[in-house]
Amino acid sequence: MKVPPYRERRCQLAQRLHLAGGGIAILPTAPERRRNGDSDHPFRHDSHFHHLSGFDEPQSWLVLRSDGHSVLFCRTHSPERAIWDGPRLGPEQAPAVLGVDEAHPLERLDELLPALIAQSPVVWSVFAAADHTSGALARWTVAAALLGDSTPAAHQDLGPLLDEMRLIKDEHEIATMRRAAVISAGAHARAMRYCAGRFRANPAAAVREYEIEAELLHEFRRHGAQSPAYPSIVAAGANACVLHYAAGNATLRAGELCLIDAGCELDGYASDITRTFPATGRFDPAQRELYEIVLAAQDAAVAVTRPGARQRDAHHAAVKVLAQGMLDTGLLDRQKVGDVEAVMATGAYRQFYMHGTGHWLGRDVHDVGEYLALDEPPLEQPDEEGRTVVRQPSRLLRPGMVVTLEPGLYVRPAPGVPERFWHMGIRIEDDAVITPTGCDLISREVPVSVAEIEALMRG
Numbered sequence: 001m002k003v004p005p006y007r008e009r010r011c012q013l014a015q016r017l018h019l020a021g022g023g024i025a026i027l028p029t030a031p032e033r034r035r036n037g038d039s040d041h042p043f044r045h046d047s048h049f050h051h052l053s054g055f056d057e058p059q060s061w062l063v064l065r066s067d068g069h070s071v072l073f074c075r076t077h078s079p080e081r082a083i084w085d086g087p088r089l090g091p092e093q094a095p096a097v098l099g100v101d102e103a104h105p106l107e108r109l110d111e112l113l114p115a116l117i118a119q120s121p122v123v124w125s126v127f128a129a130a131d132h133t134s135g136a137l138a139r140w141t142v143a144a145a146l147l148g149d150s151t152p153a154a155h156q157d158l159g160p161l162l163d164e165m166r167l168i169k170d171e172h173e174i175a176t177m178r179r180a181a182v183i184s185a186g187a188h189a190r191a192m193r194y195c196a197g198r199f200r201a202n203p204a205a206a207v208r209e210y211e212i213e214a215e216l217l218h219e220f221r222r223h224g225a226q227s228p229a230y231p232s233i234v235a236a237g238a239n240a241c242v243l244h245y246a247a248g249n250a251t252l253r254a255g256e257l258c259l260i261d262a263g264c265e266l267d268g269y270a271s272d273i274t275r276t277f278p279a280t281g282r283f284d285p286a287q288r289e290l291y292e293i294v295l296a297a298q299d300a301a302v303a304v305t306r307p308g309a310r311q312r313d314a315h316h317a318a319v320k321v322l323a324q325g326m327l328d329t330g331l332l333d334r335q336k337v338g339d340v341e342a343v344m345a346t347g348a349y350r351q352f353y354m355h356g357t358g359h360w361l362g363r364d365v366h367d368v369g370e371y372l373a374l375d376e377p378p379l380e381q382p383d384e385e386g387r388t389v390v391r392q393p394s395r396l397l398r399p400g401m402v403v404t405l406e407p408g409l410y411v412r413p414a415p416g417v418p419e420r421f422w423h424m425g426i427r428i429e430d431d432a433v434i435t436p437t438g439c440d441l442i443s444r445e446v447p448v449s450v451a452e453i454e455a456l457m458r459g
């Protein structure tokens with residue numbers, strides 16, 4: 001069996017802390033969140049905390065010294081709570097199971113943390129999590145100051161160090177992300193087959209978005225994924241033009257497109273896939289025309305996604321193809337907006353394509369990691385409106401990064417826009433691991449070409 005990666009990650013972080021001035025990192029898992037009345041949302045660990053501990057019980061804290069010594073605080077075993085909620089790991093077992101050097105009951109945080117802080121020149125915590133840590137940190141810092149005559153510890157943000165570590169995925173993470181993407185791809189294929197089956201049985205069927213969502217969930221859970229990685233988008237017809245539409249009660253009818261943006265979370269890792277398909281399994285000519293443009297835009301984005309390229313290159317490549325498609329189909333009027341270069345420079349394409357072409361993917365669907373090359377000199381470049389601005393270039397891609405590639409076209413009715421395209425929303429999204437020579441699309445177990453989607457839905 002492979003050695004769990006958590007201890008190695010803690011060592012790496014400790015080395016980074018050491019190089020950055022030493023001190024201790026204090027990191028709680030996520031808070032439990034009340035849903036309503038006395039019901040909670042299902043507990044989901046904090047991504048940073050889990051990355052370093054592999055531990056998914058609530059109310060836990062990890063304290064890591066820059067010499068590598070790690071201390072876990074966790075809930076104690078309780079025969080009474082075991083009856084209601086099941087067993088807890090408990091501090092006795094934590095060192096053997098999680099490889100931490102020490103573990104203590106949660107209740108000892110207030111007693112032990114001030115001394116640890118008093119010995120540290122720097123206290124590292126994730127500033128973005130401050131809303132649920134700042135009270136405790138302030139209390140311990142004051143108590144630490146009362147303990148001795150050392151200079152009070154400086155507080156520094158642990159976020160950027162952890163973000164940077166998480167941006168490059170190790171083998172263990174990529175293997176999990178591949179499995180998540182395969183499960184999600186299977187769910188998309190299942191949803192396509194479901195719709196095809198319903199319309200085959202009854203061409204006048206009215207398929208509700210929530211039925212399709214249920215197919216996705218069924219497939220996620222039956223393969224062991226814990227939950228969707230984000231609220232599933234299942235958008236019938238015109239709803240696809242609402243970018244963050246959530247699966248609702250609307251009906252999908254023959255002749256419409258269905259856009260699904262859904263991915264499971266498996267063992268703490270997200271997948272993020274979008275497919276757009278015709279309800280009955282046959283694209284009509286107008287649907288096909290726009291679909292092929294989005295697919296060509298994605299192909300262009302894939303072609304430039306490789307080590308040494310920049311994260312934004314995929315967006316520029318996709319926009320170029322989309323802009324050309326907008327002119328060719330008459331979505332944009334050449335007489336008014338000019339040629340492709342003009343459409344790109346003025347941002348006229350944003351009427352039909354208003355989001356970016358991808359993001360980092362990992363434990364969080366919009367994963368952590370800086371997008372800009374902060375260590376390079378700023379460059380003159382065009383902004384979204386075509387003005388020349390001076391800003392940091394986007395960052396160079398490296399093997400082990402994982403990105404999404406997700407161009408789209410969204411056509412709202414407007415004067416001059418050909419009516420046959422009105423209300424169509426199309427997005428195609430895949431997950432790409434950067435390899436030494438290019439990128440590997442790990443979500444392609446669900447088809448993406450017109451012919452393959454039609455074949456799957458026929459079969």
Ligand code: GLY
Pocket residue numbers: 230261262272359365406429
């Ligand atoms: N599903 C969220 C996104 O595609 O960014």
Ligand code: MN
Pocket residue numbers: 272359404406429
């Ligand atoms: Mn995405």
Ligand code: MN
Pocket residue numbers: 261262272273274429
């Ligand atoms: Mn998505």
